[in-house]
Amino acid sequence: MDIVVEHLTKRYGPQKAVDNISFRVKAGEVLGFLGPNGAGKTTTMKALSCFIMPEEGDVKIGGYSIREHPEKIKKHIGYLPENNPLYQDMNIIDFLEFIAKVHQIPKHLIQERLLDMVKVCGLEGEKHKLIRELSKGYQQRVGLAQALIHDPDILILDEPTTGLDPNQIVEIRELIRRIGKEKTVILSSHILAEVEATCDRIMIINNGRVIVDGTAEELRKQAQGNEILKLGVSGGEIKDIFDQLLEIETIDSIDLIDEEKQLFEIQSVPNESSVKAIFDTCVANNYYITELTPIETKLEDIFRELTLH
Numbered sequence: 010m011d012i013v014v015e016h017l018t019k020r021y022g023p024q025k026a027v028d029n030i031s032f033r034v035k036a037g038e039v040l041g042f043l044g045p046n047g048a049g050k051t052t053t054m055k056a057l058s059c060f061i062m063p064e065e066g067d068v069k070i071g072g073y074s075i076r077e078h079p080e081k082i083k084k085h086i087g088y089l090p091e092n093n094p095l096y097q098d099m100n101i102i103d104f105l106e107f108i109a110k111v112h113q114i115p116k117h118l119i120q121e122r123l124l125d126m127v128k129v130c131g132l133e134g135e136k137h138k139l140i141r142e143l144s145k146g147y148q149q150r151v152g153l154a155q156a157l158i159h160d161p162d163i164l165i166l167d168e169p170t171t172g173l174d175p176n177q178i179v180e181i182r183e184l185i186r187r188i189g190k191e192k193t194v195i196l197s198s199h200i201l202a203e204v205e206a207t208c209d210r211i212m213i214i215n216n217g218r219v220i221v222d223g224t225a226e227e228l229r230k231q232a233q234g235n236e237i238l239k240l241g242v243s244g245g246e247i248k249d250i251f252d253q254l255l256e257i258e259t260i261d262s263i264d265l266i267d268e269e270k271q272l273f274e275i276q277s278v279p280n281e282s283s284v285k286a287i288f289d290t291c292v293a294n295n296y297y298i299t300e301l302t303p304i305e306t307k308l309e310d311i312f313r314e315l316t317l318h
């Protein structure tokens with residue numbers, strides 16, 4: 010089921026929380042919304058889940074508009090809100106049964122769905138505990154189970170790992186990845202590693218606008234443009250090596266980064282690789298390469314560069 014967002018705008022008073030956002034999500038895709046605090050991620054997710062109505066623009070899910078058919082759309086969406094509100098004094102089974110009834114799942118199917126969710130979300134050992142007795146990681150699993158109980162095609166997860174310890178984060182990410190094999194997933198985060206580890210595609214949002222949209226690899230390419238290599242060469246005088254490398258036409262600049270280890274940082278001209286020419290030059294001069302590795306622009310740097318303005 011595809012999601013099509015067209016010119017979505019939501020204002021709170023004079024402020025545009027979401028400002029003319031348009032994008033598409035294909036069925037089966039896992040999309041990460043990334044952005045600093047207040048960027049507009051939650052507002053966009055609420056509009057997609059029909060919890061708020063935008064002033065302008067539209068969202069179409071499976072061809073249905075949120076303006077005309079919110080009830081139809083809600084049946085296809087599972088939503089895990091920020092801070093995962095749960096009824097603390099219910100046990101897991103009672104809570105999930107309650108949510109199943111809210112979704113009007115036929116009575117004779119509820120038991121089977123409950124057991125399914127307990128299994129999928131790894132809640133077997135805890136299912137009779139009260140929600141307030143659960144660890145945060147398990148509470149988050151219950152949040153996922155309630156979002157999935159009506160078997161929606163689309164899952165919208167607002168900061169699903171916030172407040173979890175590193176082990177719990179890994180577990181929830183694995184669970185999302187597993188679920189993402191069968192469903193369209195949109196999740197938000199301000200942690201880059203999170204979206205990189207979980208999502209097929211990343212959208213960076215800032216001040217209510219989409220400023221970048223692509224795979225992690227595309228983002229890196231877009232940001233760095235040129236090949237950057239870390240090169241270590243021995244078997245010759247550093248000045249001679251430097252001069253020989255300068256002869257290579259595809260090399261744009263060379264920096265000496267460690268004199269003792271004879272390490273250089275090499276930047277190639279746009280759209281060219283210098284790897285083969287470096288290798289040939291070293292062989293021709295009886296130098297030997299101690300290191301040759303591409304330097305990737307860190308997504309952290311790209312994120313900071315794009316959202317600090």
Ligand SMILES: Nc1ncnc2c1ncn2[C@@H]1O[C@H](COP(=O)(O)OP(=O)(O)OP(=O)(O)O)[C@@H](O)[C@H]1O
Pocket residue numbers: 021025026027044045046047048049050051052053091199
């Ligand atoms: N109910 C509201 N009333 C007034 N302003 C709001 C309301 N909800 C959100 N905003 C404002 O809209 C902007 C976008 O908020 P939103 O919650 O969508 O951002 P976010 O990217 O999800 O941020 P965070 O990562 O901090 O959760 C913020 O400036 C926020 O203060």
